[in-house]
Amino acid sequence: MNVPGWLMPHRITVEPYAGDGAYGPTYGPREMVAALVVETRKRVHDREGREAVATAQIITAPDLDCPPESRVTLPSGRITRALAVTPYTAPGLPVPQCTEVMCQ
Structure with a gap:
């Protein structure tokens, strides 16, 4: 059983982290996702075990493709990156079932 859609009133944009290229980080195609966002x-x-402060918590469907370092655009328009x-x-x-994303 997945999180019901009515519990995810926000829309976010996720650009999955694809690795580092010659000119910095590279990302996969943007995807609009239903979510519950709490700033x-x-x-x-973070993915390297360092302590960080997250400023946004996102709850979304369990099949989300959002590895750490992915670029996330919140409903407020703020662009951030996934920490965990x-x-x-x-x-x-x-x-x-759901996926929790903590963003910088």
Whole structure:
């Protein structure tokens, strides 16, 4: 079971991180995604284990393609990057599956 659509009233744009190129980071094609966005401050660890402060928490569908370092445009128009991405699944249990993205 996935998170119901009515719980995701916001729209964000995700450009999946594809690696570093000769001129800096490269990204995949943009995708508009339904999400629940909460702009809050939390301490998280980035993909290299360093402590960072996230300023936005995003909850979205479990099939989101958003590796750490992806570029995310929030509903406010602010462009940020994904620090930590966590899939939540509970096979066999009657709880919704989702993906949490913590953004810089």
